[in-house]
Amino acid sequence: MAEQEQSDVHFQRLMSDDGSSCGLMAGSADYLQTESSEQLLRCQTEHEPGGHSQPLGGDRERRGEWVSGEYLPARDWDPNLPLRALPVPMQEKRNTRERRQQQRRSFGCWESWRRSQQIVRRRLGEQVARALWGLQPWRSTLHAIEGKFGVGVKVYFTFLRYLVYINLVHCVFVGGLALMPTLLFGGNTTQGFGHFRGNDSVLDFLLGTGFLERSPVFYGFYAPVPQSSPCLNSPLLFLLGVLSLLVLSCVMVVRRTVIGYKHKWMLGNRYNLHMSYRVFCGWDFCIQDPDSAALKHSFIRNDLRLDLEEERFHLRVSQRTFQQWALLYFLRCNLNFIVLILLAGSFYLVYYASKCSQEEQAHKSPDWMLSLLLQYLPPITITAVNFVLPHLFRRISSFEDYSLTVQVNVTLVRSIFLKLACLGIFLFFLYGQVKHKCWETQFGKEMYKLVMFDFLACGLNALLVAWPRKVLLEKYPSCPLVRVSGKQQFLVPFNVLDLVYNQTVTWVGVFYCPLLPFISVLKLLLVFYIKKFVLFRCCEPAQRMFRGSQSSVLFHFMLLLGLLMAVVALSVNLRMAPSAGCGPFQGRDSVFNVTAVCVDTLPRPGPSIIRYLRSEAFALPLILAEIILLTSYVSQGRANRRAIESLKDMLVMCSADKRFLVKKHSTLLRRHARALKTSVSAGTETDGRPIAMKDPSGFQPVVMRSVSEPCGTACQRLSDR
Amino acid sequence: MGTTASQLPKDLLSEYQELTFLTKQEILLAHKRFTELLAKEDRSSTSQRVPMEKVLTMPELKSNPFRKRICHVFSTSEAKDGSLTFEDFLDLLSAFSDSATLEIKSHYAFRIFDFDDDGTLDCGDLEKLVNCLTGETDDTRLTPEEMRQLISNILEESDIDKDGTVNLSEFQHVISRSPDFVSSFKIVL
Numbered sequence: 001m002a003e004q005e006q007s008d009v010h011f012q013r014l015m016s017d018d019g020s021s022c023g024l025m026a027g028s029a030d031y032l033q034t035e036s037s038e039q040l041l042r043c044q045t046e047h048e049p050g051g052h053s054q055p056l057g058g059d060r061e062r063r064g065e066w067v068s069g070e071y072l073p074a075r076d077w078d079p080n081l082p083l084r085a086l087p088v089p090m091q092e093k094r095n096t097r098e099r100r101q102q103q104r105r106s107f108g109c110w111e112s113w114r115r116s117q118q119i120v121r122r123r124l125g126e127q128v129a130r131a132l133w134g135l136q137p138w139r140s141t142l143h144a145i146e147g148k149f150g151v152g153v154k155v156y157f158t159f160l161r162y163l164v165y166i167n168l169v170h171c172v173f174v175g176g177l178a179l180m181p182t183l184l185f186g187g188n189t190t191q192g193f194g195h196f197r198g199n200d201s202v203l204d205f206l207l208g209t210g211f212l213e214r215s216p217v218f219y220g221f222y223a224p225v226p227q228s229s230p231c232l233n234s235p236l237l238f239l240l241g242v243l244s245l246l247v248l249s250c251v252m253v254v255r256r257t258v259i260g261y262k263h264k265w266m267l268g269n270r271y272n273l274h275m276s277y278r279v280f281c282g283w284d285f286c287i288q289d290p291d292s293a294a295l296k297h298s299f300i301r302n303d304l305r306l307d308l309e310e311e312r313f314h315l316r317v318s319q320r321t322f323q324q325w326a327l328l329y330f331l332r333c334n335l336n337f338i339v340l341i342l343l344a345g346s347f348y349l350v351y352y353a354s355k356c357s358q359e360e361q362a363h364k365s366p367d368w369m370l371s372l373l374l375q376y377l378p379p380i381t382i383t384a385v386n387f388v389l390p391h392l393f394r395r396i397s398s399f400e401d402y403s404l405t406v407q408v409n410v411t412l413v414r415s416i417f418l419k420l421a422c423l424g425i426f427l428f429f430l431y432g433q434v435k436h437k438c439w440e441t442q443f444g445k446e447m448y449k450l451v452m453f454d455f456l457a458c459g460l461n462a463l464l465v466a467w468p469r470k471v472l473l474e475k476y477p478s479c480p481l482v483r484v485s486g487k488q489q490f491l492v493p494f495n496v497l498d499l500v501y502n503q504t505v506t507w508v509g510v511f512y513c514p515l516l517p518f519i520s521v522l523k524l525l526l527v528f529y530i531k532k533f534v535l536f537r538c539c540e541p542a543q544r545m546f547r548g549s550q551s552s553v554l555f556h557f558m559l560l561l562g563l564l565m566a567v568v569a570l571s572v573n574l575r576m577a578p579s580a581g582c583g584p585f586q587g588r589d590s591v592f593n594v595t596a597v598c599v600d601t602l603p604r605p606g607p608s609i610i611r612y613l614r615s616e617a618f619a620l621p622l623i624l625a626e627i628i629l630l631t632s633y634v635s636q637g638r639a640n641r642r643a644i645e646s647l648k649d650m651l652v653m654c655s656a657d658k659r660f661l662v663k664k665h666s667t668l669l670r671r672h673a674r675a676l677k678t679s680v681s682a683g684t685e686t687d688g689r690p691i692a693m694k695d696p697s698g699f700q701p702v703v704m705r706s707v708s709e710p711c712g713t714a715c716q717r718l719s720d721r
Numbered sequence: 722m723g724t725t726a727s728q729l730p731k732d733l734l735s736e737y738q739e740l741t742f743l744t745k746q747e748i749l750l751a752h753k754r755f756t757e758l759l760a761k762e763d764r765s766s767t768s769q770r771v772p773m774e775k776v777l778t779m780p781e782l783k784s785n786p787f788r789k790r791i792c793h794v795f796s797t798s799e800a801k802d803g804s805l806t807f808e809d810f811l812d813l814l815s816a817f818s819d820s821a822t823l824e825i826k827s828h829y830a831f832r833i834f835d836f837d838d839d840g841t842l843d844c845g846d847l848e849k850l851v852n853c854l855t856g857e858t859d860d861t862r863l864t865p866e867e868m869r870q871l872i873s874n875i876l877e878e879s880d881i882d883k884d885g886t887v888n889l890s891e892f893q894h895v896i897s898r899s900p901d902f903v904s905s906f907k908i909v910l
Contacts, residue, residue: 084740089795089808276878283787285817655883
């Protein structure tokens with residue numbers, strides 16, 4: 001019988017003296033043990049006749065207790081667990097349903113009504129969740145990507161979709177709080193919108209001048225609505241819209257980051273599980289394509305080898321001599337110095353380009369082509385720098401003798417620093433240029449140009465670089481130039497960096513170019529299809545990709561950095577006096593003047609309450625309360641950690657106890673067998689065996705259950721021992 | 722589509738919807754795909770078994786290194802030949818569907834990886850598992866030295882009670898910390 005054999009193996013394992021030594025388990029158990037396990041099994045089957053009728057009883061496996069041959073009564077699952085969530089075959093689910101219905105009949109009227117209500121509510125929730133899930137766009141595309149390129153690349157596309165959602169929410173805020181009031185009640189301020197004038201051209205679309213400058217795209221359009229109450233006017237709504245949008249996106253991104261971080265923290269040094277992961281969660285069951293499967297095999301193999309290599313690398317690191325350390329640090333210092341020079345050079349380039357562009361805007365040159373080029377110089381420089389340097393950083397980090405994961409992270413950190421710092425320098429330069437009569441619109445235009453050029457670069461990169469490379473590779477596979485460039489791969493981190501950069505620009509610019517989220521949505525939709533084209537037509541699946549989860553933490557963290565930068569830039573901006581001639585805040589000394597005016601008109605206790613909320617007298621108790629809350633959480637976390645440690649110890653103890661009992665059991669059996677043998681040789685009846693076995697079988701339930709019931713009777717025996 | 726819908730009675734369809742994580746469309750599609758695997762004369766009866774070899778020709782399973790294990794785990798056949806009835810097939814798709822819980826997915830994953838069906842992952846199971854992951858041929862396998870290092874690493878990480886094997890709760894402990902698992906343990910028709 002197959003099942004008998006299986007349980008034999010199991011008993012050998014349980015009975016081997018030292019469970020952790022593989023050699024013993026592999027089947028080299030001595031004759032006596034094998035025999036005794038057979039006897040144990042036989043006595044059980046006699047004890048419970050007809051116990052084999054259920055080959056795949058889910059209940060037995062559930063807690064890892066394999067009671068060989070024993071037919072347990074069907075386990076009572078948690079009655080609130082939906083039937084579909086039981087890991088048992090369909091027929092068993094039907095039986096469970098029958099049992100539940102019988103149980104329900106035995107309950108009172110109220111109880112059965114409550115349970116059925118619970119089920120109805122749960123089903124409703126599931127339906128809604130499923131309907132919402134069905135509304136998500138691009139599901140089939142994502143599925144195809146997952147099937148061909150694995151989860152890693154899919155993370156990029158889901159991240160892109162997430163950004164689309166964020167921007168859509170922003171659109172709602174901007175549309176409802178800034179655009180609608182101005183359009184509905186704006187009166188004669190909105191006159192210029194919608195009419196082309198003689199000197200408008202397509203170029204205006206790229207530069208944000210002319211037609212676009214008069215449209216709601218830019219800050220200048222949102223003139224304050226006349227005759228409005230001090231607490232419900234368009235400037236206040238405008239400010240409210242932008243601020244709530246930033247707060248909301250902060251909450252959304254922090255939530256995402258924290259979810260991911262929680263996982264990452266658990267993966268951290270305390271519970272280092274990454275080898276087990278690679279093995280237990282290694283295979284991507286979505287893969288259908290045989291080529292992808294072969295690739296996945298080699299990817300997993302390389303990954304495992306790299307991990308083992310990395311382990312040996314750490315061993316090597318701990319054995320490095322002082323001289324080697326010194327040499328290495330010297331090398332790293334030099335390489336970091338080179339990185340710094342590269343960064344400084346690129347910052348200067350950006351600064352210089354901004355200066356050229358500003359000069360050009362002051363005195364327009366007659367040649368439109370040159371003018372366009374000069375006006376677009378800062379975005380071009382920023383994009384070019386960000387296109388070239390990350391690849392250089394990747395090369396540089398490979399010389400620094402870090403472990404591979406550190407290499408990827410170092411490259412990413414340098415690239416994100418470059419990206420955000422370039423933007424920062426550009427913004428800083430723009431602040432120095434506040435002379436224009438409507439500098440806010442001017443600022444918005446620059447942000448608009450950054451977004452537009454980023455999009456153009458993405459499209460041109462696909463059309464003029466990725467596609468021709470692929471065609472060349474297909475037509476002339478032997479050409480040396482082609483061979484040097486090699487096959488193209490979809491580098492997820494760098495592509496994500498582009499998205500983060502774009503989102504940061506959107507956040508910085510949303511105050512001055514309120515329709516930027518809307519433009520971003522359109523842009524992201526197009527980028528999705530461009531990237532999909534690049535991925536499917538031009539890219540090979542990568543030989544080595546990184547883990548989806550960890551990288552998505554990193555991505556959201558970068559997004560958070562971008563948001564932080566946007567908030568800093570905006571708060572610096574808001575402190576400056578708004579320009580006198582345009583925008584919702586014209587004629588005020590500062591943007592926050594609007595709120596102050598509103599607060600002053602509130603009824604009696606209102607202003608003083610708000611003044612109190614803003615004062616230090618309120619801040620101090622607030623900080624104190626936060627400190628107390630944080631301290632309690634930290635101590636709770638520590639207590640939990642200690643509890644985990646002691647529970648782990650308890651588990652180890654229980655399993656030791658289990659092994660001890662099994663050993664004792666087997667020695668007992670052995671003694672019986674020996675006694676039997678002597679009696680057989682003496683010529684007595686052999687039928688005595690089942691009777692002799694009755695005693696040890698009484699032992700058995702305790703033995704088998706000790707895993708799942710830590711510190712039952714088994715534990716007590718251990719302490720007695 | 723219309724003909725397959727008529728083959729599956731309405732009450733059975735709604736029962737399947739209740740007992741699995743699949744939607745109506747998914748069940749109908751599964752039924753269509755399943756009847757394609759059956760021989761023409763067998764299509765009328767519902768409890769007909771499809772032999773494992775036939776099931777393995779499906780493109781969704783063809784390149785999966787665990788395909789035989791999957792069939793064995795989900796098969797309710799007495800002969801343990803891995804053949805599937807339509808209901809077994811639905812159980813399979815339900816466990817691998819998008820909306821199945823982590824609990825059920827990890828449970829079945831454990832049973833798929835437990836090659837000798839003894840309820841724990843021991844060294845032999847882990848070795849077979851790693852071989853499935855890296856490819857079965859001699860040149861794709863890890864060397865014995867690497868294998869030993871890897872298995873001792875895995876046991877050190879996930880064998881919490883130190884009995885030399887990974888049991889279901891230890892396995893679920895590892896799995897519950899991997900957000901990737903739910904998205905990758907998935908087979909959609």
